[in-house]
Amino acid sequence: MQREVLKLAQELRAASGHEAADMYIGNVKIVDVYTESIFAGSLVIKNGKIVAINPDWPVEAKVVLDGKGRFAVPGFMDAHIHIEPTLLSPEALASVIVPWGTTTLFADPMEIANVAGLAGVEALLNNIDELPYRIYIQVSSRVPTAPGLETTGGVLGVGEVSELLDSNISASLGELDPSKILSVKEEYLAKIISARNKGKVTNGHAIGLSWNKLNVYAAAGLSDDHESVTYEELFERLRLGIKALIREGSTERNVEALVKGVVEHNLPIENLLFCTDDKHVNDIAREGHISYNVQKSIQLGLDPIKAIKMATINIAKHFRVDHLLGALTPGRMADILFLDNLQEIKPALVIKQGKIVAKEGKLINEPKIGQYPDFLSSTIKLAPELSPDAFAIKAEGQRCKVNVINLYPDQIINYASQEWLGISDNEVQVNTVEDILKLAVVERYGKNGRVGLGFVRGFKLKSGALAASVSHDHHNIVIVGTNNEDMYLAAREIARHQGGLVAVQDGKVMGVLPLPIGGLMSPLPANEVMEQIELLNEKTAGLGCDLPAPFMTLSFISLPTVPELGLTDFGLIDVLNHRIIPTVIETD
Numbered sequence: 001m002q003r004e005v006l007k008l009a010q011e012l013r014a015a016s017g018h019e020a021a022d023m024y025i026g027n028v029k030i031v032d033v034y035t036e037s038i039f040a041g042s043l044v045i046k047n048g049k050i051v052a053i054n055p056d057w058p059v060e061a062k063v064v065l066d067g068k069g070r071f072a073v074p075g076f077m078d079a080h081i082h083i084e085p086t087l088l089s090p091e092a093l094a095s096v097i098v099p100w101g102t103t104t105l106f107a108d109p110m111e112i113a114n115v116a117g118l119a120g121v122e123a124l125l126n127n128i129d130e131l132p133y134r135i136y137i138q139v140s141s142r143v144p145t146a147p148g149l150e151t152t153g154g155v156l157g158v159g160e161v162s163e164l165l166d167s168n169i170s171a172s173l174g175e176l177d178p179s180k181i182l183s184v185k186e187e188y189l190a191k192i193i194s195a196r197n198k199g200k201v202t203n204g205h206a207i208g209l210s211w212n213k214l215n216v217y218a219a220a221g222l223s224d225d226h227e228s229v230t231y232e233e234l235f236e237r238l239r240l241g242i243k244a245l246i247r248e249g250s251t252e253r254n255v256e257a258l259v260k261g262v263v264e265h266n267l268p269i270e271n272l273l274f275c276t277d278d279k280h281v282n283d284i285a286r287e288g289h290i291s292y293n294v295q296k297s298i299q300l301g302l303d304p305i306k307a308i309k310m311a312t313i314n315i316a317k318h319f320r321v322d323h324l325l326g327a328l329t330p331g332r333m334a335d336i337l338f339l340d341n342l343q344e345i346k347p348a349l350v351i352k353q354g355k356i357v358a359k360e361g362k363l364i365n366e367p368k369i370g371q372y373p374d375f376l377s378s379t380i381k382l383a384p385e386l387s388p389d390a391f392a393i394k395a396e397g398q399r400c401k402v403n404v405i406n407l408y409p410d411q412i413i414n415y416a417s418q419e420w421l422g423i424s425d426n427e428v429q430v431n432t433v434e435d436i437l438k439l440a441v442v443e444r445y446g447k448n449g450r451v452g453l454g455f456v457r458g459f460k461l462k463s464g465a466l467a468a469s470v471s472h473d474h475h476n477i478v479i480v481g482t483n484n485e486d487m488y489l490a491a492r493e494i495a496r497h498q499g500g501l502v503a504v505q506d507g508k509v510m511g512v513l514p515l516p517i518g519g520l521m522s523p524l525p526a527n528e529v530m531e532q533i534e535l536l537n538e539k540t541a542g543l544g545c546d547l548p549a550p551f552m553t554l555s556f557i558s559l560p561t562v563p564e565l566g567l568t569d570f571g572l573i574d575v576l577n578h579r580i581i582p583t584v585i586e587t588d
Helices: 002-015 090-100 110-124 158-165 178-182 186-197 211-219 231-239 255-264 281-287 290-299 304-310 313-318 484-496 526-542 550-556
Strands: 021-032 037-046 049-053 061-066 071-074 076-081 102-107 134-139 170-176 201-204 243-247 272-275 336-339 349-352 355-359 399-407 414-424 436-442 451-457 465-468 477-481 500-505 508-514 565-568 571-574 579-581 584-587
Touching (some): 002 037, 002 049, 076 243, 076 272, 076 290, 090 102, 090 281, 090 290, 090 349, 090 355, 090 526, 134 158, 158 170, 170 186, 178 211, 231 243, 231 255, 243 255, 272 290, 272 304, 304 313, 399 565, 414 451, 436 484, 436 565, 451 565, 451 571, 465 484, 465 550, 477 484, 484 500, 484 508, 500 526, 508 526, 526 550
Parallel strands (some): 021 061, 021 071, 076 102, 102 134, 134 170, 170 201, 243 272, 399 451
Antiparallel strands (some): 021 037, 037 049, 071 336, 336 349, 349 355, 399 414, 399 584, 436 451, 436 477, 465 500, 500 508, 565 571
């Protein structure tokens, strides 16, 4: 307490010119997110905070910066992200998000929690004080996501969730899917009450809900949703007091449709926020992070300051940290971006908490990647009896009708269809001409050895198989393929590396990106991971797949919470009815 009092006293003396500042920034155009205006000015910084704007007395400071007439904008925030699907450690992630202007993440660590429970979460966050960006956590509320319908490595019960909510870096209770609320499951209601009693908001995941079900969702206190695909869905959520997070990930491309609707209907933006949710490192490096959401929105006709508000103060207000972040005003952290103009959102300089952390697209100092505990590098334990026969879908007769998962372009949602496939030697055959391939989810924690089997349309493989140990949210091994032998080889290759993304063909490994940190992340720097992904994507294209982010798409196929169908190690899941259904419906 006394230390904090002394620091505040220093800040107040610096604010009145009675003590030297740490930094003085002059000659900037300040973007004011409160009045939606821009004015010429200067900023005084002490102890990482802005303490004065445009003082009329001579400023003494240790560091003096000439803003060169650039626009000064608050640091961008991501309102909902899972770090693990970037495939990078939090340390390596800095080099790709910070130069694009992201200084704060609101991150749900549910992926590592599903793999390794509370110990996994603690390991992921062990080094965050050394990062050139800050992390608030959205405490994972559903680990496992679908109890009784999947196998996971870890569990977070009410006690663990409550413990994490007490942390000074927790901002909210992480996303709750509809099944937990609509079926009135008391464990999850207890987690909501725990968050509420601690003054934290509760994040939503209201995918595919009708108006009546949205009413129930809102009544539970779910305060936001990042699953709107159409403007109509976004508008319904706002009407019920649910803030709408506009997402742009690798496979969830929602900004264009939603912002077009916002502009067309002149919709107020005070309850609109930006997020990425799941975005591979290559996509971030190439097109931007939250900066992409902002720039794309401006290109679609949204006023630049309104777009900036959706990436800054709106998010800070939602998570009740606007007294600390989100605006260039006294008392807030000095998170500042310098932009040459408001049409091209490409920061010339990034300041986080009063320190320059990136310049002209490059990080000033790359944080050292920490040592992760040994238990995270041994999370894949395949059943000894696993063989190519485990991937055979047995049936009798000449042909059979099967349930098929069908992909939507640029979305994680899918639709179900029923298709006829041929049977040979009492085994259902894939149909590469019609793009109906085999899908498998292999339990990887050494608990039961289950293999869930189904069919999927949309990958367009002509031969071989793709596999990943990143498969939301349980993170068992998910495999799409044209034959049993290649699918088996892909599973074995992932086990050999203790996690990864793999492409195989005709009994040969064509490419692999090892992910030994929990089977989710690489210990390598971002540039090396990007090189390996690019090579792997090239090999995947050679197998016939034309998806822009094939392994991100693959990772969502096994979700038991995204309509209409999901596949887990338990089998094919009817998501809306939360039950297992057969892959083979009838034979002929």
